[in-house]
Amino acid sequence: MRDVAVLAGVSPATVSRVVNDERYIRPETRYAVERAITELGFHRNELARGLRPGQTTETVALLIEDPANPFWSGVTRGAEETARRHQHMLVVGSTGQRFEQERDLLRDLVRRRVDGLLVTPTAHDHVDLHAELARWAPMVFIDRVPQGVPADSVVLDNYGGAREAVAHLTAQGRRRIGYIGGDPAVFTGADRLAGYRRAVEDAGLGYDPVLVSLDNHTVEAARAAATALLDGPAAADAIFADNNRICVGVLHAVAGRDEVGVAGFDDLELVDLLPRPVPLVTYDTVELGRRAAELLFGRIAGETGPTTQVLLPTRLVLRGGRGR
Structure with missing residues (x-):
């Protein structure tokens, strides 16, 4: 924390206030501290925990578009079962396919120090936001291909x-x-x-x-x-x-x-x-959530290397036709 303070030109106490998201901090001060954190290669969560490696909140988050869509019930089930096997709790938030809601949810979850994020980004181009958040916690995309973001993904064919x-x-x-x-x-x-x-x-x-x-x-x-x-x-x-x-x-x-x-x-x-x-x-859909969560827990455990894209197969099935 002292190194961050020196680079940002502030006191260690100010760094602590920024990483804990306290109020009444000037925007230019917050920017200087966050820039120093990034340049030094620290994770904001590590600073908030006193830079003690290995600590965990035992919580991961899943951001979905619409909880009323049956698609997401299967994805959630697969992710939750996997999280439980890894002794983690899964927190679910809904974006409603609205960029502002997604942005606020992501930032709030990072402030709450979740260990990782499973996301299905909205349609709009906001690569900078995801690139920023990926520095603080591992992130895996579900049924989306990351653009300019160092993240794994699981997509359907x-x-x-x-x-x-x-x-x-x-x-x-x-x-x-x-x-x-x-x-x-x-x-x-x-x-x-x-x-x-x-x-x-x-x-x-x-x-x-x-x-x-x-x-x-x-x-x-x-x-x-x-x-x-x-x-x-x-x-x-x-x-x-x-x-x-x-x-x-x-x-x-x-x-x-x-x-x-x-x-x-x-x-x-x-x-x-x-x-x-x-x-x-x-x-x-259960496998979709399960595979994404497994990739996430691999990154949480410290796996490095190139990002991975998993392509899940689809199947054409003839349904209906009752009585024919």
């Missing part, structure tokens, strides 16, 4: 899964396949759109942007988008939905239109009760 699902539709003779997605800036959405595009091009259909509808974030928005693709100039004869919420909206739109094909990414609750068969891209 979003590209391959989407390509396989759309290829299934083309094999059925579909020729006007619509795509309904969410935020195109999100890594998963961009990869799934690329998989869709490759599949229609492989089938010799060509990529038609008229058949693509993006920025749909609710069931109702997806329903309206699907109706527009079916009844408008696009004249779609099938639709690929790039997530479970969008797929629900699409299924509402095609109710009573048995001639329209539907495929989706993500499993759906109660989908087996549907009268129509629906091919869905499925995967093991």
